[in-house]
Amino acid sequence: MNEQRNTLTRQSSAVTVIGLGPMGQAMTRTLLTAGHPVTVWNRTPGRAAGVVSDGAALASTPGEAVEASALVILSLTDYRAMYDILDSATASLAGRTLVNLSSDTPDRTREAATWAAGHGAGFLTGGVMVPAPMVGTEAAYVYYSGRGQVMETHRAALAPLGTPKYLGDDPGLAQLMYQAQLTVFLTTLSALMHATAMLGTAGLKASQALPELLLTADATGDILRAGEETPGAALDAGEHPGTLSTVTMMGATSDHIVETSASLGLDLALPQAVQAHYRHAVENGHGGDHWTRIIDSIRGPR
Numbered sequence: 502m503n504e505q506r507n508t509l510t511r512q513s514s515a516v517t518v519i520g521l522g523p524m525g526q527a528m529t530r531t532l533l534t535a536g537h538p539v540t541v542w543n544r545t546p547g548r549a550a551g552v553v554s555d556g557a558a559l560a561s562t563p564g565e566a567v568e569a570s571a572l573v574i575l576s577l578t579d580y581r582a583m584y585d586i587l588d589s590a591t592a593s594l595a596g597r598t599l600v601n602l603s604s605d606t607p608d609r610t611r612e613a614a615t616w617a618a619g620h621g622a623g624f625l626t627g628g629v630m631v632p633a634p635m636v637g638t639e640a641a642y643v644y645y646s647g648r649g650q651v652m653e654t655h656r657a658a659l660a661p662l663g664t665p666k667y668l669g670d671d672p673g674l675a676q677l678m679y680q681a682q683l684t685v686f687l688t689t690l691s692a693l694m695h696a697t698a699m700l701g702t703a704g705l706k707a708s709q710a711l712p713e714l715l716l717t718a719d720a721t722g723d724i725l726r727a728g729e730e731t732p733g734a735a736l737d738a739g740e741h742p743g744t745l746s747t748v749t750m751m752g753a754t755s756d757h758i759v760e761t762s763a764s765l766g767l768d769l770a771l772p773q774a775v776q777a778h779y780r781h782a783v784e785n786g787h788g789g790d791h792w793t794r795i796i797d798s799i800r801g802p803r
Contacts, residue, residue, distance in 0.1 A: 514538065515570040516658060519563065519586060521548040523633040524602070525576035528662055529557050531637035535661035540569035544586070564590035572655050573599050580605040580613050595621030598651055600659065602627040602643070607673030607680070614647065614672035623651040626672045628679025631663060642666055646674035689718060695762070695771050702765045741790040748795065749788040752779030 514537050518529045521543035529552040532539050541549050542560045549559045560566035567573055567590050575583055580603060587594070599617050601610070601624070610626045617624040625647035635641050641663025645652055652667050659665055668674040693714055700710040725732050728745070735741070755776040762772050781798035782788070 514658065515540065515572070517541070517560070517566045517570040517573040518557075518576065519543070519566055519573065520576035520582075520603075521545075521552065522576060524629065524636065525574075526552055527633040527636040528574060528576060528602075530555055531661050532658075533557060534637070537658065537661075538570075540566055542566035542586075562590070563587055564593045566590075567593040567597060571597055572658055573597055575599060575601045575603055577601075577603040579603055580609045583613065584616075591620045598623035598625065598655055600625045600627055600645075600655070602629055604628075604679065604683075605676065607676045610676040611671070611673045623648065623654075624672060625651055625655070626675040627659075628675050628682070629663065630679070630682060636662055638663075644668055644675040644678045646670070646676075647672045691771050693718065695767065698767055699762065699765060702767075735791075736793055736796065741787070741794045743789045743791050746792045747788065748779055748782040748790050748792055751792040752776070752783055752788070755779050 516532050516537045517540045518525050518532070519542050521529070521541060525541075525543070526548070529539050529541055533552075533556050539552075539557045540560050541552055541557045542563055542565070543549050546559070549557070553559050558569070560569060563586050567587070577583055577586070580601065583599075583601060583603065587599075594617065599622050601613060614624040614626070625645050628644040629636065629641070630643065631638070631641045642665075643659070643663045644666045645659070646668045648670055649667070652665075656665055656667075668678060693711065696714050697707050697710045700714075701707070729735060755772065755778075759769060759772045759776050762769055778795040778798060779792075782790070782794045785797065787794040787797070
């Protein structure tokens with residue numbers, strides 16, 4: 502009886518991971534550490550060697566990988582890769598849950614949820630908000646969306662990867678949040694490189710410039726929180742009080758950045774994009790408003 506119970510427990514806690522880049526490998530090892538039997542598959546089998554030596558089982562085909570577990574996690578380049586891999590395994594999808602942690606657009610995510618449902622599978626979208634080395638740490642968190650019942654069924658199994666943050670039934674929501682977070686991240690990286698290039702023209706090495714620039718990057722969140730008890734509340738209310746950091750003031754600064762960058766021979770794509778936000782707000786008569794007024798042109802015509 503105990504052996505049968507252990508077999509059932511093993512089956513219910515089993516997880517399959519498809520895609521063994523750095524993120525897929527990190528998730529596999531985290532799940533193994535948490536006590537889950539893990540089956541893996543990767544288009545390049547050699548990438549599985551490390552996790553197999555750590556205790557994962559290597560499936561020979563996508564179908565075999567899917568059939569090994571009720572929960573199948575996908576860590577791929579994009580959603581096209583999911584179809585390329587699983588089109589040969591659709592007969593095995595019924596009754597399984599696919600958790601796609603790959604990056605793509607919200608619309609493609611919604612299409613994938615419909616595709617999965619058409620084959621009898623549950624579907625969750627996810628966005629892992631830490632790099633691979635931080636998966637499974639206290640700092641890790643993952644956004645999910647899709648049917649609430651499916652989320653609750655697998656919440657415990659997914660929790661070791663990072664704190665689950667469930668956003669709602671729309672499978673596109675987690676992808677949208679992921680892309681929004683990456684907008685902040687990638688824009689910040691470009692800004693840091695632009696600023697490093699600026700300082701480099703005066704002979705400062707990156708090892709001198711970046712520690713100083715990161716002080717501003719690190720403090721930006723605290724600055725925004727200090728200006729408003731609940732960041733975003735004034736935006737929701739349509740309020741842009743021009744008591745501090747007005748559009749005109751910030752716009753003048755953006756003009757100076759463009760002029761400085763041009764004089765140094767740097768690429769102007771990033772500073773001119775920022776400059777355009779403030780110019781549009783001024784042209785629309787909002788120079789005296791708070792800098793958050795730039796959201797109007799970003800949102801586009803309504």
